[in-house]
Amino acid sequence: MKSTENREFSRQARREGVLAPVLQILQIWQRRAPLLTAGALLSLLALLIGLLLMRAAGLRVAAMTVGMLVVTTGALRIFGASRVILRYTERLVTHDAMFRALADVRVWFFRHLARGAAAGLGFRRAGDLLSRLVSDVEALDGLYLRIIIPLAGALLVLPFLFIAINMVDTELALVVSGLFACGAFGLPLLAAILGRREGGLVSHASAQLRIGVLDMVGGLREIATFGAEGRMRDHVHARDAALFRAQMRQARMLALAGAASYLCGQAAVVAVLAAALGLGLPRIAPLPAAAVLFLTVAAFESVGGLTRAGALAGSITRAAARVVAVGAMPEHAPPEGTEPAPAGTDIRFEHVTFRWDAHRQPVLDDLSLTIAAGERVAILGASGAGKSTLAALLLKVVAPEAGRITLGGQDIATIRDDDLRGRIAWLSQATHLFADTIRANLLLGRPDADEAELWAALEQARVADVVRDLPEGLDSWLGEGGASLSGGQGRRLALARVLLSRAPILILDEPATGLDARTEQEFLLTLNEVTRGRTVILIAHRLAGVEKLDHAWRISGGKMAGIGA
Known part of the structure; x- marks a missing residue:
């Protein structure tokens, strides 16, 4: 070594x-x-x-x-x-x-x-x-x-x-x-x-x-x-x-x-x-x-x-x-946009090709996909199939090798990064809770939120009662990685933070991974209720059977195939 x-x-x-x-x-x-x-x-x-x-x-x-x-x-x-x-x-x-x-x-x-x-x-x-x-x-x-x-x-x-x-x-x-x-x-x-x-x-x-x-x-x-x-x-x-x-x-x-x-x-x-x-x-x-x-x-x-x-x-x-x-700019670094985000929230992947390594096969190969504003869709696939790559491309963390992605008809490459991410909220299995108070963790989603809005988000995420029972309420200390909460409670607190952002598009990247079957179903049922009126992109290995979806696709070999909903 x-x-x-x-x-x-x-x-x-x-x-x-x-x-x-x-x-x-x-x-x-x-x-x-x-x-x-x-x-x-x-x-x-x-x-x-x-x-x-x-x-x-x-x-x-x-x-x-x-x-x-x-x-x-x-x-x-x-x-x-x-x-x-x-x-x-x-x-x-x-x-x-x-x-x-x-x-x-x-x-x-x-x-x-x-x-x-x-x-x-x-x-x-x-x-x-x-x-x-x-x-x-x-x-x-x-x-x-x-x-x-x-x-x-x-x-x-x-x-x-x-x-x-x-x-x-x-x-x-x-x-x-x-x-x-x-x-x-x-x-x-x-x-x-x-x-x-x-x-x-x-x-x-x-x-x-x-x-x-x-x-x-x-x-x-x-x-x-x-x-x-x-x-x-x-x-x-x-x-x-x-x-x-x-x-x-x-x-x-x-x-x-x-x-x-x-x-x-x-x-x-x-x-x-x-x-x-x-x-x-x-x-x-x-x-x-x-x-x-x-x-x-x-x-x-x-x-x-x-x-x-x-x-x-x-x-x-x-x-x-x-x-x-x-x-040093990453190999797949996207360009810095200069335009504001458009009003529309329709999403289109147009003949997108992307690979993380130039010496390997593309993760996405000439992929096209349309998600209308307000739709609830699921993208399924095995590990490494390219599900999270879609999220990275949409969040403008990386840029496609070929093709383009549009939001409201505008190429996201031309949109300012902050404006784009202000329209998209992201919740993943690895969402981090900081060693700080519950209030500070929530305000990360929207720093200008008042106390009433914080409690409303907690109520929507069905974790308000847990916070009320804590000695200091919103000012209770979470500990490193949210250690003072259970896995399900921590995931709901992260959801409340996402809901505070008011973003019209939600990307849920394996949000229930690591939860037991009952907690997973309860969490997904909560998601069904609190995300109404927003575009929801659920990324998962499989469906639990309680999701309310308009469309579902499976990624395999860089291609997208519909599987019904």
């Missing part, structure tokens, strides 16, 4: 670029550009003041040893106070800018996830999604705080350092500046190249561990039933060990990068001391030697984290790639 996952990771890594995801993240941050730029400028100004302070402090310390006064205490106080104020302001601005920028990334992530992952598209593993949303998004703060700002500082320090030392001695300026360039640019670049694979492996191993843990927690009942506790525990331990190994390799890389950067700084200090003693370099006077020494130490300290950041660049760029991957 380990080798398989590593091969999968390697293929993914080859597909991902390095700069393209980072540039896309920067584009998402575009609206925060003024705040991000202000933070960077404050950081550079604080850095410059710090260099001037260290140079002045070196001159004063050296001058005091020989009884001279080169720099006054007032000047040092001004430099010191300015640096403290600027550093504090810079931290406030940069971190505020980063928090806002990360919030923008999360909003972008959710928006694109909702567009591309509906009805099973996009991410299929909750652990991987959680890893991208939490760990990968949080890792992006390093792009600005650990790479962009320190790199901008290094670009400022290098010419300042060379000019300041060149005023004392050109040869020493070249040596120190060369070592600085090596520590600030060369070593970080090398660390980024060498550390990209390790950083990517850490992200991959972390996601795999989350997937394993969530699978284990979500399937505890099944694991206990089949006595698989030991196997699942070993599986999670193996993924934890893989993450530990990846982190250890990355830690060694970080240690080596930090050591190399430290040695560059120490070599520059040795060069300055050698020049002060006249060993191998032109001798310089004590006063400028002290100023150069203090300035050199401050300069290298300002970029000491860049080499380490370079080693972490692999994790950051990989995190950026994993986050922006959600924005």
Whole structure:
């Protein structure tokens, strides 16, 4: 399994670029550009003041040893106070800018996830999604705080350092500046190249561990039933060990990068001391030697984290790639419409062909179907026959390969997504109840509904008495997945939410799956009553015998055949 996952990771890594995801993240941050730029400028100004302070402090310390006064205490106080104020302001601005920028990334992530992952598209593993949303998004703060700002500082320090030392001695300026360039640019670049694979492996191993843990927690009942506790525990331990190994390799890389950067700084200090003693370099006077020494130490300290950041660049760029991957349009993505939804609700599938995989047979093959406004129809078929694909096409989650679908005579490809989905409500076997109050779950269907409308929907769904008996009524907490309700009660609550939407078209996708025979019949009888006057499309494996239908069709081999009603 380990080798398989590593091969999968390697293929993914080859597909991902390095700069393209980072540039896309920067584009998402575009609206925060003024705040991000202000933070960077404050950081550079604080850095410059710090260099001037260290140079002045070196001159004063050296001058005091020989009884001279080169720099006054007032000047040092001004430099010191300015640096403290600027550093504090810079931290406030940069971190505020980063928090806002990360919030923008999360909003972008959710928006694109909702567009591309509906009805099973996009991410299929909750652990991987959680890893991208939490760990990968949080890792992006390093792009600005650990790479962009320190790199901008290094670009400022290098010419300042060379000019300041060149005023004392050109040869020493070249040596120190060369070592600085090596520590600030060369070593970080090398660390980024060498550390990209390790950083990517850490992200991959972390996601795999989350997937394993969530699978284990979500399937505890099944694991206990089949006595698989030991196997699942070993599986999670193996993924934890893989993450530990990846982190250890990355830690060694970080240690080596930090050591190399430290040695560059120490070599520059040795060069300055050698020049002060006249060993191998032109001798310089004590006063400028002290100023150069203090300035050199401050300069290298300002970029000491860049080499380490370079080693972490692999994790950051990989995190950026994993986050922006959600924005990639699915293979079957429908076009974004611009027209409002028409008044009519007649539905027509005109010679529609669709396949999920280009290498397989079509799920729907030249299928035509007409559903008049207000009709109640059933679409039957075996698993994989294409029943739910019809719903996905009608909801404009995917687009047909050939043919078209019309609503009220208008091609749904031209209709705005929100307008289209405002005319269609969907209830499925997997309808989710959120870990929130009953009221909040109902308001998802129509946020402006008042309390009377909420109770009316509950009455229609025949679950009002259950809600009244709860201690907090509408404000009762449901628990994760509606755990405080039975399966039938939860399905009725989901139905009440659908009824609140007032959509003229209802798609009922296996709405009674998982219910016992008696609860299923009661639920379907309720559906018969509360859906009068609306177009109802019932998708099911079989009929229970209590449905009131105008037409019924069976899908097989991509074709539709009428079976009577």
